[in-house]
Amino acid sequence: MPELPEVETVRRGLAPVMEDAVIEAVTQNRPDLRFPFPDKFVERLKGARVKHMGRRAKYLVVELDTGEALIMHLGMSGSFRIELEEGNELPGTYHHPRSEAKAHDHVVFAMKGKTAEARIIYNDPRRFGFMDLVATSELSLCRHFEKMGIEPTGNELNGETISRLFAGKSTPLKAALLDQRLIAGLGNIYVCEALWRSGLSPKRKASTITRKSGKATERSELLALHIRDVIAEAIEAGGSSLRDHRQTNGDLGYFQHRFSAYDREGEACSKVECDGVIERMVQSGRSTFYCAKCQR
DNA sequence: CCGATTACCTGCACGC
DNA sequence: TGCGTGCAGGTAATCG
Known part of the structure; x- marks a missing residue:
C-alpha cells in the first residue's frame, strides 16, 4: 500500500490513541511477518507508555518510555484499524466499532489512555511489513535508518x-x-x-x-x-x-x-x-x- | 563498488 | 464455473 503520504496518514490516525497512552497488552498472532519479530517482543512492549508517534520515510516510529522505539513498516499491504468501545469515542473522531478478528490480523495493541481505551490492530495479507524494537538513542544508526536518504518534505529537498x-x-x-x-x-x-x-x-x-x-x-x-x-x-x-x-x-x-x-x-x-x-x-x-x- | 533482477506473499481481475 | 496468468503502493538478497 503505502508510500510516505499513506504512512503519514496512518501516523496521524494513530497518534491520538497512542500518544501518552500505555500499552496494556500485545497479542502477537504469528512468529514473523517479513522478518521474525524481535526477541521478547510482547514483554518489551507491555506496560510501556508511548511518548511520541513519529515517522521516518515510510516507517512509523513509536517512541516508548522504556528507552526503546517500536519501528513498524507496512510493506505493500499493511494497514491499521482502531477499534473503540461504544460510547468511548474520542471527541471529533469516528472509528470502527469493536469487532471479531479478521483474516490476517497479526498484531493487536490494547491501549489505555487517560480518557479512552482502544484496540489497534495491524492487518497485512501479504506480510511484507515488519516490526522491530531499537534503542531510541541508536535510531539513526539502526539498520533500517543508517543508510537512509533525506525526507522529500520540507526544505531539505531542493x-x-x-x-x-x-x-x-x-x-x-x-x-x-x-x-x-x-x-x-x-x-x-x-x-x-x-x-x-x-x-x-x-x-x-x-x-x-x-x-x-x-x-x-x-x-x-x-x-x-x-x-x-x-x-x-x-x-x-x-x-x-x-x-x-x-x-x-x-x-x-x-x-x-x-x-x-x-x-x-x-x-x-x-x-x-x-x-x-x-x-x-x-x-x-x-x-x-x-x-x-x-x-x- | 554498481545497477538490474529476483524473491518474498496473498488477493484480485482477466481471459479462456 | 474454474483455472492459469499477470499484476499490485514494499525492501532485501542475489546476480552479473
Missing part, C-alpha cells in the same frame, strides 16, 4: 540536493527517485506523478538533471518543487486508496482521484497543450506511467 545526490548516476531518473538511500519515502505512484508534473522522462539518466559542481539546475529545481507539492497534496488528501489503504478510522484516502499519470494508461495526457497519451512501460520490474510526448 534543486541543489537533487543535483548533488544524482550527480554521476547513470541509472534512469525514475530508479534514482525510488532509491531510498538518496531520497527516502517516495514510491511508484508519487515518482510517476512528480515526473509527469515536471515534464521529465523517467528514462533519462539521473545525472542529466545535475551539474558537476553540485549546483542546482532548472530541471532539478523543478523536480524538487513538484515532489514536495505532490507529497504535500497527497498527505492533505489522506493518501491514495487503490486496494488496501485506509485511514485508521476506515475512511478512504482520495488522492487517487487526482492522479495524472499513475494507473492512467491509454488516457489522454492532461498537460496543457499536450495531445499525448499516457503509456505504461516496465522499468526495473515495475510499471512506469508517463507521457512520452511532454516528458522529455
Whole structure:
C-alpha cells in the first residue's frame, strides 16, 4: 500500500490513541511477518507508555518510555484499524466499532489512555511489513535508518540536493527517485506523478538533471518543487486508496482521484497543450506511467 | 563498488 | 464455473 503520504496518514490516525497512552497488552498472532519479530517482543512492549508517534520515510516510529522505539513498516499491504468501545469515542473522531478478528490480523495493541481505551490492530495479507524494537538513542544508526536518504518534505529537498545526490548516476531518473538511500519515502505512484508534473522522462539518466559542481539546475529545481507539492497534496488528501489503504478510522484516502499519470494508461495526457497519451512501460520490474510526448 | 533482477506473499481481475 | 496468468503502493538478497 503505502508510500510516505499513506504512512503519514496512518501516523496521524494513530497518534491520538497512542500518544501518552500505555500499552496494556500485545497479542502477537504469528512468529514473523517479513522478518521474525524481535526477541521478547510482547514483554518489551507491555506496560510501556508511548511518548511520541513519529515517522521516518515510510516507517512509523513509536517512541516508548522504556528507552526503546517500536519501528513498524507496512510493506505493500499493511494497514491499521482502531477499534473503540461504544460510547468511548474520542471527541471529533469516528472509528470502527469493536469487532471479531479478521483474516490476517497479526498484531493487536490494547491501549489505555487517560480518557479512552482502544484496540489497534495491524492487518497485512501479504506480510511484507515488519516490526522491530531499537534503542531510541541508536535510531539513526539502526539498520533500517543508517543508510537512509533525506525526507522529500520540507526544505531539505531542493534543486541543489537533487543535483548533488544524482550527480554521476547513470541509472534512469525514475530508479534514482525510488532509491531510498538518496531520497527516502517516495514510491511508484508519487515518482510517476512528480515526473509527469515536471515534464521529465523517467528514462533519462539521473545525472542529466545535475551539474558537476553540485549546483542546482532548472530541471532539478523543478523536480524538487513538484515532489514536495505532490507529497504535500497527497498527505492533505489522506493518501491514495487503490486496494488496501485506509485511514485508521476506515475512511478512504482520495488522492487517487487526482492522479495524472499513475494507473492512467491509454488516457489522454492532461498537460496543457499536450495531445499525448499516457503509456505504461516496465522499468526495473515495475510499471512506469508517463507521457512520452511532454516528458522529455 | 554498481545497477538490474529476483524473491518474498496473498488477493484480485482477466481471459479462456 | 474454474483455472492459469499477470499484476499490485514494499525492501532485501542475489546476480552479473
